[in-house]
Amino acid sequence: MLQRSPLTERVVLTTHKEGTDEERKMSAAIRIDPETGRKIFNTRAAKASEKITGKGYSVLADQKLKELPEMPAGATFNADEQAKYRAFKEARLGAADYIAMEGEFKKYLNDVYSEPPIPREALTDECEVLVVGAGFGGLLLWHKLSNAGFTDVRFCEKGGDVGGTWYWNRYPGIACDVESYSYLPLLEEMGYIPSMKFASGFEILEYCQAMAQKFGFYDHCLFHTTVEATTWDEESGRWIVETDRGDKMRARFVILANGILTTPKLARINGMEKFQGVAFHTSRWDYNVDLRGKTVGIIGTGATAVQAIPELAKVVGQLYVFQRTPSSVDVRDQRATTDEERQTWANEPGWARARRARFARISAGRTAIQANDDYLAGKIEEIKKPKQYERKLTPVELVQKQLDANFRIMEQIRARVDAIVKDPKTAAALKPYYPYGCKRPTFHDEYLPTFNLPHVHLVDVAPLGVREINERGVVHEGVEYPLDVLIYATGFQWMGTSTFNRITGRGGRTLKEKWETEGTKTFLGLHSKGFPNLFIVTGPQGGGGSFNFTDAIDAHGDYLVWMLQTMRERGARIVDVRQEHEDTYAEHCRVVDIATAPLRDCVSYYNGEGKAEPGSLAYYGGGQWHKHRIAAQSSLEPYVFDYSESVMTASPK
Numbered sequence: 001m002l003q004r005s006p007l008t009e010r011v012v013l014t015t016h017k018e019g020t021d022e023e024r025k026m027s028a029a030i031r032i033d034p035e036t037g038r039k040i041f042n043t044r045a046a047k048a049s050e051k052i053t054g055k056g057y058s059v060l061a062d063q064k065l066k067e068l069p070e071m072p073a074g075a076t077f078n079a080d081e082q083a084k085y086r087a088f089k090e091a092r093l094g095a096a097d098y099i100a101m102e103g104e105f106k107k108y109l110n111d112v113y114s115e116p117p118i119p120r121e122a123l124t125d126e127c128e129v130l131v132v133g134a135g136f137g138g139l140l141l142w143h144k145l146s147n148a149g150f151t152d153v154r155f156c157e158k159g160g161d162v163g164g165t166w167y168w169n170r171y172p173g174i175a176c177d178v179e180s181y182s183y184l185p186l187l188e189e190m191g192y193i194p195s196m197k198f199a200s201g202f203e204i205l206e207y208c209q210a211m212a213q214k215f216g217f218y219d220h221c222l223f224h225t226t227v228e229a230t231t232w233d234e235e236s237g238r239w240i241v242e243t244d245r246g247d248k249m250r251a252r253f254v255i256l257a258n259g260i261l262t263t264p265k266l267a268r269i270n271g272m273e274k275f276q277g278v279a280f281h282t283s284r285w286d287y288n289v290d291l292r293g294k295t296v297g298i299i300g301t302g303a304t305a306v307q308a309i310p311e312l313a314k315v316v317g318q319l320y321v322f323q324r325t326p327s328s329v330d331v332r333d334q335r336a337t338t339d340e341e342r343q344t345w346a347n348e349p350g351w352a353r354a355r356r357a358r359f360a361r362i363s364a365g366r367t368a369i370q371a372n373d374d375y376l377a378g379k380i381e382e383i384k385k386p387k388q389y390e391r392k393l394t395p396v397e398l399v400q401k402q403l404d405a406n407f408r409i410m411e412q413i414r415a416r417v418d419a420i421v422k423d424p425k426t427a428a429a430l431k432p433y434y435p436y437g438c439k440r441p442t443f444h445d446e447y448l449p450t451f452n453l454p455h456v457h458l459v460d461v462a463p464l465g466v467r468e469i470n471e472r473g474v475v476h477e478g479v480e481y482p483l484d485v486l487i488y489a490t491g492f493q494w495m496g497t498s499t500f501n502r503i504t505g506r507g508g509r510t511l512k513e514k515w516e517t518e519g520t521k522t523f524l525g526l527h528s529k530g531f532p533n534l535f536i537v538t539g540p541q542g543g544g545g546s547f548n549f550t551d552a553i554d555a556h557g558d559y560l561v562w563m564l565q566t567m568r569e570r571g572a573r574i575v576d577v578r579q580e581h582e583d584t585y586a587e588h589c590r591v592v593d594i595a596t597a598p599l600r601d602c603v604s605y606y607n608g609e610g611k612a613e614p615g616s617l618a619y620y621g622g623g624q625w626h627k628h629r630i631a632a633q634s635s636l637e638p639y640v641f642d643y644s645e646s647v648m649t650a651s652p653k
């Protein structure tokens, strides 16, 4: 494990004036580097607390919990099964009704993990690149940009420290679902090897903090600073970035690295404001609440809940799990990193990069997430040989084959429920009927056995979900469930880039308006016409990744460095994209989404609860994104460069 180090403050270059505590803090928060004349920030507000330490998946000895029942060979997704899936979906259509955390619900967004914001003056100056977000996106961008000589880079982050997803999500049991040797970027540069195959979120957070320390990120980041408006100023060729701290900064380039699952959402439930007990969302876990012996309710059974419920069950008195739709719960088989692996990797320069690259080549979600060690370590060439058919299958036949294979996986997952959960009614409710991967797949070896415990109660609120909350707790079908604590595991807005802050481009049009009227339109997911010098990392239509999100961040970061370097070399000041290229790319996203849609035929946040237009959210074209990218980079045809007043300020290190 990384050692939790005290916040290492850099030497304060300005002399402290006499004054109040507030004034001293203000002057320490921003100082000037005498060498570069640029500002250095000291705004990290995270507190190191024993309460945030925890563990993710346990290593289990019971082999039976880590085995799947036999796959039903030859089973097909026939008409009866299709009808069952359809009924399951249709019953839930329209049930998901989420509300923003505004007004009386705004309290659920409070940053419970840091000290109050460090006081500082509002900024009205200029930087070359302003990045929104300090998760892996921000951290990797800083590493890449600074290595390429772009050092006048500033980050704005809503939270009090780095980590993004891993800063905000600290619920008990949190862990990475992509094997950590492939998920954590720059392992060799950091000289670090994760302790477990699937590292806990706490270990990942500490890794992010260590990255920020090592690469000098903290000096560049304004924490507790939420970007509220980003407005293009045609005259100066700059973005004006306004924040909740009163800043009005100018930037030549803005990069949105604000994440795909960053804004928590709440289900709209009658009477939820009346509840008199303690309530919080899983992404703001309140460790001041002692759950020992309490009666606790949790609403939601998605990926977060699957990880949190087994840990909750270990401490609470009674646990009520309110489930609208069950998750697919696959085998996890957690293990510690072995001494042999440590030794091998120590003698194998490039191991981490090679492993990440191999991971990225796996095309099937379940195979990737199960992460075969021999393949990832390069000991075997392929996980399994691609199936050979006597003739080339039509796209429709191919999808049918995939649906059959997918059905067999789900049968296996459903059989696992029956094999583990003793009460037949509970087991029936825990079985998911939709294609594998349509909702976020989950993995756990303790989740299903938790429902055999006498103090854990599954309350099946299918298909419409919890509809009523009163002063005492949840009410369902006339039964009241009094609770001391109510936990909302209701997830996040997915890919809402255009709504995280008000982005106003050329002609005063906002990105939200553009996408609402024209549909989501980007080029490579990274540019959107009319929003020059603005780049979106891992947003809608942004491909280039695998099931490993940091892989997409990596690809997008490399692309952006290439773009800034290209502009520097050519003396270009502004880049936008051509209409026809954006249209063609958006159409490509639509087509690849439609072609694979039967594999995602359910109600899921991935498809906007069944309402999203094809191609408007995640990218489903696999490796084709790279083809589009490479073609653009070699021809430069999609780009409109503006060369007037070429004043790129980056200088090679």
Ligand SMILES: Cc1cc2nc3c(=O)[nH]c(=O)nc-3n(C[C@H](O)[C@H](O)[C@H](O)COP(=O)(O)OP(=O)(O)OC[C@H]3O[C@@H](n4cnc5c(N)ncnc54)[C@H](O)[C@@H]3O)c2cc1C
Residues within 6 Å of the ligand: 132, 133, 134, 135, 136, 137, 138, 156, 157, 158, 159, 163, 164, 165, 166, 167, 169, 175, 176, 177, 178, 183, 225, 226, 227, 228, 257, 258, 259, 260, 261, 262, 304, 492, 500, 501, 538, 547, 548, 549, 550, 553
């Ligand atoms: C619980 C959970 C588990 C996950 N597990 C996995 C996994 O196992 N494997 C995987 O590949 N991916 C996983 N993901 C996806 C995960 O989000 C990515 O892997 C990755 O961490 C994203 O990094 P990011 O920097 O792009 O975004 P984030 O980590 O979300 O960081 C974005 C940051 O931007 C900040 N921000 C947003 N808007 C503003 C604003 N207007 N102003 C200032 N700051 C702003 C946010 O506060 C946040 O800190 C998981 C996500 C969640 C929520």
